[in-house]
Amino acid sequence: xxxxxxxxxxxxxxxxxxxxxKRKRKKEQQLSLGxxxxxxxxxxxxxxxxxxxxxxxxxxxxxxxxxxxAYALESLLSLQSFFTPLLLDLSASRSRSSISxxxxxxxxxxxxxxxxxxxSKFDDFLxxxxxxxxxxxxxxTLREVVLETIMEFVKVANAGNFxxxxxxxxxxxxVHSTLGVGDxxxxxxxxxxxxxxxxxxxxxxxxxxxARTLEPEDSADDKGATSESAAGNRSRASMEVCIxxxxxxxxxxxxxxxxxxxxNYEMWSCVxxxxxxxxxxxxxHLSDAEDKQQKLRLHDRKDFSAASVTKxxxxxxxxxxxxxxxxxxxxxxxxxxxxxxxxxxxxxxxNPIMLCDFLTRSYDIGGVVSxxxxxxxxxxxxxxxxxxxxxxxxxxxxxxxxxxxxxxxAKFFELIDSCLKSPLLPAYLAAAFCKxxxxxxxxxxxxxxxxxxxxxxxxxxxxxxxNFLVHQGYVNEAGKETSATDKSGVDRTDDTxxxxxxxxxxxxxxxxxxxxxxxxxxxxxxxxxxxxxxxPPVSRFVLSLxxxxxIRAKTSEVAVQxxxxxxxxxxxxxxxxxxxxxxxxxxxxxxLLSMMRMELWIHPKNMTTFx
Numbered sequence: 322x323x324x325x326x327x328x329x330x331x332x333x334x335x336x337x338x339x340x341x342x343k344r345k346r347k348k349e350q351q352l353s354l355g356x357x358x359x360x361x362x363x364x365x366x367x368x369x370x371x372x373x374x375x376x377x378x379x380x381x382x383x384x385x386x387x388x389x390x391a392y393a394l395e396s397l398l399s400l401q402s403f404f405t406p407l408l409l410d411l412s413a414s415r416s417r418s419s420i421s422x423x424x425x426x427x428x429x430x431x432x433x434x435x436x437x438x439x440x441s442k443f444d445d446f447l448x449x450x451x452x453x454x455x456x457x458x459x460x461x462t463l464r465e466v467v468l469e470t471i472m473e474f475v476k477v478a479n480a481g482n483f484x485x486x487x488x489x490x491x492x493x494x495x496v497h498s499t500l501g502v503g504d505x506x507x508x509x510x511x512x513x514x515x516x517x518x519x520x521x522x523x524x525x526x527x528x529x530x531x532a533r534t535l536e537p538e539d540s541a542d543d544k545g546a547t548s549e550s551a552a553g554n555r556s557r558a559s560m561e562v563c564i565x566x567x568x569x570x571x572x573x574x575x576x577x578x579x580x581x582x583x584x585n586y587e588m589w590s591c592v593x594x595x596x597x598x599x600x601x602x603x604x605x606h607l608s609d610a611e612d613k614q615q616k617l618r619l620h621d622r623k624d625f626s627a628a629s630v631t632k633x634x635x636x637x638x639x640x641x642x643x644x645x646x647x648x649x650x651x652x653x654x655x656x657x658x659x660x661x662x663x664x665x666x667x668x669x670x671x672n673p674i675m676l677c678d679f680l681t682r683s684y685d686i687g688g689v690v691s692x693x694x695x696x697x698x699x700x701x702x703x704x705x706x707x708x709x710x711x712x713x714x715x716x717x718x719x720x721x722x723x724x725x726x727x728x729x730x731a732k733f734f735e736l737i738d739s740c741l742k743s744p745l746l747p748a749y750l751a752a753a754f755c756k757x758x759x760x761x762x763x764x765x766x767x768x769x770x771x772x773x774x775x776x777x778x779x780x781x782x783x784x785x786x787x788n789f790l791v792h793q794g795y796v797n798e799a800g801k802e803t804s805a806t807d808k809s810g811v812d813r814t815d816d817t818x819x820x821x822x823x824x825x826x827x828x829x830x831x832x833x834x835x836x837x838x839x840x841x842x843x844x845x846x847x848x849x850x851x852x853x854x855x856x857p858p859v860s861r862f863v864l865s866l867x868x869x870x871x872i873r874a875k876t877s878e879v880a881v882q883x884x885x886x887x888x889x890x891x892x893x894x895x896x897x898x899x900x901x902x903x904x905x906x907x908x909x910x911x912x913l914l915s916m917m918r919m920e921l922w923i924h925p926k927n928m929t930t931f932x
Contacts, residue, residue, distance in 0.1 A: 354395055361399025374403070374442055383452040383459065390460040393453065401470050404443055408478040411440050447474070451491060454506055455498035461505055468509055472589070481591035483519050489527040492570075496531050499562060502569040511573040517589035518634070521574050525637035528567055532644035535563055561651050568654055571645060572661075576669040577634045635671040642666055646679045659683060659693035660729065663700050673705050684715055691719055692733045699736055713750055716740060717835045720757050725769035731882070734772050738881040741780060751784040752843075753835035756828050759847035767856035768884070774862050775879040777848060782878055790845045 352360075360377060363370035380396040382388070404411075453459050454467045471491055478484045500506060514520045650658065662680075667673045680701065683694035695716070701707035716737070724730060741754060755777050762773040781788055828843035854860045 352392075354391060357392060357395050358399070361395070361402075364399060364403055374400075378442065378445055378449065381446070381449045381453065383449060383456060390463045394463055394466060397450075397466065397470060400446055401473075404446065405473075405477065407439065407443075408474070409480055410436060411443055411478075447471070447487065447490065451494040454491075455494050455500060457500060457504060464506055465509060468506060472514060476590055483523060483590035483592070485523050485526070488520075488523050489530070492524065492527045493531055495570075496528075496563050496566050497559075498566075500566065502565050507566070507569060507573075511570070514589065515574050517587055518577065518630070519588050519590050521577065522634060522637055524570065524574060525634075525641040528570060529637070529641040529644045531563075532567060532641070532648060535560060536644075536647055537649060560649070564645075564648050564650060565654060567645055567648075568650075568658070571641060572665065576638070576665075577631055632671070635669060638669055639671045639675065642670070643675055646676070655683075655690065656693055659690065659697065663697040667697060667700055673701060674707060677701060677707055681709060684709075687718070689727055689729070691715065692724065692727060692729055695719075695736050696732060699740060713740070714834060717753060717757065718833050720754075720761060722761060722764055725761075725765045725772075734776065735882055738776060738779060741776075742783060744783065746784065748784065748786040749841055750835050751780055752787045752790060752840040753838045755780045755787060755790065755845065756838065756840040756843055757830070759845050760828070760830055762851055763847055767854070767859050770851060770854065770856070770859045771862055771884045772881065774848070774851065774859070774866055775881050775884050777845070778866050779878045779881070787841075790840075790843065791848075792844075 357377075357380065360370075360373045364373040364377065377396045377400055380389075381393045381400070383393075450467050450471055454464050454471065456464075471487070475484045475488045475491075478487060495506070495510075515524070646658070662676070667676065670676070676697065680694050680698045684691050684698055686694075698707075698709065698712070702709060702712065719733075724733065727733065741751065758773045758776055762770045765773070781791070826843050826846070827839040829838050832838045848863060848866070851863045852860055854863070
């Protein structure tokens with residue numbers, strides 16, 4: 322009976338509390354903007370009206386059904402004016418809270434309780450600001466004002482030092498929100514505040530910490546295969562949103578150069594985070610204009626070192642990017658990162674070799690991902706001493722017909738040309754690439770054939786040891802070369818052995834290891850076949866290749882970039898229109914003739930003959 326009575330009393334008390342809250346909300350809804358402004362003025366005028374603080378906080382709580390941007394803006398302005406002068410005391414209240422109650426007087430204890438309560442209300446205020454700013458449904462103008470308020474607290478809430486805690490909480494709320502990468506909040510943050518060096522510095526620190534919390538646990542892979550729940554799908558979706566926001570923020574931060582530091586070194590906070598020197602006494606008496614001028618003069622100090630600042634920024638930049646690259650990136654983000662890594666990230670890392678695991682893992686995936694990782698991996702190998710023994714084997718495996726239709730084919734073929742430029746390249750390796758490219762020329766579009774001819778031309782010029790492939794005759798299984806023609810030019814194919822009669826090519830196209838392809842026992846008969854290509858630019862280019870190899874001293878290597886972006890449109894655009902009409906007519910005629918032959922072949926009257 323006693324327990325049932327207690328339960329009844331608890332339910333009745335909860336109902337009374339709910340009724341009181343509903344009555345308060347009704348009263349607040351009946352307030353006008355003028356009355357709300359009066360509440361703020363009373364709060365600012367005397368402590369006796371401190372109970373107005375929770376009432377004003379209720380108007381900026383988001384989300385709620387009766388949320389109104391005008392009321393929220395009015396409350397925000399009053400609360401900002403109230404909290405700004407108290408920020409120093411609020412930050413000091415945490416240190417004083419460690420004092421034991423026995424050592425404190427009654428007055429000090431009461432003041433401590435009051436300061437702690439104010440601190441909790443300030444935290445509630447910040448949380449409401451974070452909720453409004455990260456909600457895409459909020460009014461854009463209100464969100465911009467909220468962003469400015471948050472950044473102002475970051476600037477002044479820590480005695481002139483950059484308040485990294487508030488800024489980290491703000492970035493954490495942004496990353497874990499549902500905002501799109503094109504949201505106005507992200508654009509405002511990047512355009513208005515990423516120009517300040519201390520904002521960039523602490524953005525790198527915060528994003529590194531947030532990325533570490535998102536890293537998948539290794540133990541999750543050992544739990545065995547289980548059915549995927551809806552909650553798991555939602556968590557993966559939210560993880561992708563977080564990763565996209567982190568990447569967007571990292572990619573929008575401009576890198577810091579030494580020359581930029583020496584010419585323009587602007588801080589958002591009042592204290593230089595690198596030198597830790599600032600006259601706090603004089604700062605209290607400075608106007609806003611004088612304050613800005615003093616911040617702009619920070620870089621003129623004698624103890625300032627642009628190189629040391631750049632070194633610290635590079636270290637934070639590197640940690641943030643490495644932590645980000647450990648995350649399970651979505652495929653589109655993965656490709657975008659690989660496409661820009663060699664220009665936007667590698668030059669600004671403190672030690673680019675730390676990317677070797679990420680790049681080698683990407684290069685081993687195969688397909689378009691390997692193609693996009695090639696550029697950054699080549700930079701690490703040629704400029705930073707990275708050793709990757711199976712590099713050319715992987716590169717050889719990437720030569721497939723599909724690569725000639727890829728989006729990044731232009732950069733890929735330029736890198737192929739650069740990778741095969743070394744005179745120390747073994748002859749068998751150069752021959753394997755030359756032969757694989759030549760075989761591909763028979764099945765790729767004309768634009769691809771032009772690229773291949775240019776690459777083969779450069780390979781033959783750089784590596785004279787494989788020039789025998791141009792004129793080498795048939796090679797039988799014993800390795801003995803036989804010629805298909807005699808000195809008089811008469812065809813003697815019938816007089817050769819059985820292997821030569823059949824025209825067996827010893828090159829193994831399906832072999833993935835360049836050393837085992839037997840390219841040195843083959844010939845470039847595919848290039849000779851291109852002399853009769855249906856596309857005139859291809860046949861003419863082959864003829865120029867032959868003359869260039871004959872007069873080697875008067876010619877130079879072909880610029881691959883002139884052909885790497887070619888297509889049917891660029892090829893036909895350079896031809897004579899009258900000639901193109903004739904070419905198209907002949908192609909259509911051949912197509913119609915083939916169709917007629919096919920129709921004749923499958924006609925019912927011919928089926929009896931066929932059977």
